[in-house]
Every structure is written in structure tokens, then in C-alpha cells.
Amino acid sequence: MWYGDMLYVACTDRIKLFSFKHIFSADTSADCAARIGKYGAKYCASGYAYIMLQVGQIVASGPAMTFSTISLDREATPDKLVIGEYSTSPGAGLWRFNLDSSTRLPSSYYYDAWSMPFSSVQGVTTRDTKFWFHSSGGVITSGETIQDNYGKLRFWNGQATSAVKVWTGAYGAESLSYFGDDSSSPDTLFTLSEHPGYRGVIAIQAADFD
Known part of the structure; x- marks a missing residue:
């Protein structure tokens, strides 16, 4: 999740924080191809040209949380960090924490919390009272086709009595994010698919799925 000068990276048991204010050039010579850190007078990043420093992390201080997928909600007030938990059974957690825009x-520590009534959620994003969920559908096995393993894209309008709408999702469904903060920007959901041979970045009009 990119928020101002911070990059939030979900790492299952924690969220690592990286800063765009702390990006440095690295050596790309053969000496650095398999090294990370300082080697002689050189700074190495496994052959990559840049190093981005981790400046902090977020861990759960109370009950265990699994940081499976994260996204940013700019429609809510204040902005919110959205955290989804992956589970093969219904009942995984969904949390939204207030963010300081400065x-x-x-x-x-204030947050919203829900228990998701469906399984295998790989991506969650929200826009205040609008919620989208992307669930994976398994991997092709003998006798199956890709159509047998498509994921599911769900929408919920945030009301306890409202029905959840369901559409076909990606094969190897992954994270969700929203882009479009003013009238000149597209109202777009972005998602990913993860299985080898079927990996892609997918953009869809959010208004068609609510």
C-alpha cells in the first residue's frame, strides 16, 4: 500500500514500513549479483539498482492478526488502512485502522472490525460504506478446466441486512485496490492473478461491480 512517502508491505505476521525518502543507489556489478548489504566499498542489493530502507513495522499487540492483504481507503474520514486475513474457512478477520495524513x-488504536462470512479471501478494499472482496478458487487439477477454478468478486454495501453481490473473479485471485479520487480519475478496481501462466494485472470499472 502506497500512502504518501510510505510503502506498507503485508508480511503475514506484520506490516513492514518502507520510506520513499530513503532510497539509495546500489552497485549492479557482478560482485553484487548475489549479495545484500555492504561488500568492500560497494553497497549491494542482489544486483538491483536501488535500495529502499525499512523504517518501521506494525505488529499486533493483542490477539493474533494475520496481515494477508492490505489496501487504502481515502473515501472514509479519516483515511483508513484496510487489513484482510486469509483463511480457508469462513470467519477470517477484516479491520480498518485510522491513518494520520500528516x-x-x-x-x-481505534478500528472497525468484521468477521467475513466467506472463505479464501485474498484481497479486500473499501470506499467508506462500500466493500469489495476477491476470493481464490483453487488450482486446476486433473479433469478440471480453468473455469472450474475461477475466483469470486463480491460486493457489500456495509449494511447488515444487505445481500452480498457475487461475480466471477480471476483465476488465482489476489489483492484489491481502488484508484480514482476526483471527477477526472477513473473509478477503477485493480487486482492481480498469481498462478504461473495466468499472471496479470487487471483493471475493472468499480461502478460496474457495486
Whole structure:
């Protein structure tokens, strides 16, 4: 999740924080191809041209949380960090934490929390009272086709009595994010698919799926 000068990376048991203010050039010679860190007078990043420093992390201080997927909600007030938990059974957690737009960090311990009534959720994003969920559908096995393993894209309008709408999702469904903050920007959901041979970045009109 990119938020101002911060990059949030979900790492299952924590969220690592990286800063766009701390990006440095690295050596790309053969000496650095398999090295990370300082080697002689050189700074190495496994052959990559740049190093981005980790400046912090977020871990759960109370009950265990699994940081499977994260996204940013700019429609809610204040901005919110959206965290989804992956589980092969219904009942995985969904949380939204307030963000401080000046520090680009969580502003307090206040959060919204839900228990998701469906399984295998790989991506969640929200726009205040609008919620989208992307669930995976398994991997092709003998006798199956890709159509047998498509994921599901779900929408919920945030009301306890509302029905969840369901559409066909990607094969190897992954994360969700929303882009479009003013009238000149597209109202777009972005998602990913992860299985070898079927990997892609997919953009769809959010208004067609709510």
C-alpha cells in the first residue's frame, strides 16, 4: 500500500514500513549479483539498482492478526488502512485502522472490525460504506478446466441486512485496490492473478461491480 512517502508491505505476521525518502543507489556489478548489504566499498542489493530502507513495522499487540492483504481507503474520514486475513474457512478477520495524513502512520488504536462470512479471501478494499472482496478458487487439477477454478468478486454495501453481490473473479485471485479520487480519475478496481501462466494485472470499472 502506497500512502504518501510510505510503502506498507503485508508480511503475514506484520506490516513492514518502507520510506520513499530513503532510497539509495546500489552497485549492479557482478560482485553484487548475489549479495545484500555492504561488500568492500560497494553497497549491494542482489544486483538491483536501488535500495529502499525499512523504517518501521506494525505488529499486533493483542490477539493474533494475520496481515494477508492490505489496501487504502481515502473515501472514509479519516483515511483508513484496510487489513484482510486469509483463511480457508469462513470467519477470517477484516479491520480498518485510522491513518494520520500528516505522518502517514496509523493515528490511534481505534478500528472497525468484521468477521467475513466467506472463505479464501485474498484481497479486500473499501470506499467508506462500500466493500469489495476477491476470493481464490483453487488450482486446476486433473479433469478440471480453468473455469472450474475461477475466483469470486463480491460486493457489500456495509449494511447488515444487505445481500452480498457475487461475480466471477480471476483465476488465482489476489489483492484489491481502488484508484480514482476526483471527477477526472477513473473509478477503477485493480487486482492481480498469481498462478504461473495466468499472471496479470487487471483493471475493472468499480461502478460496474457495486
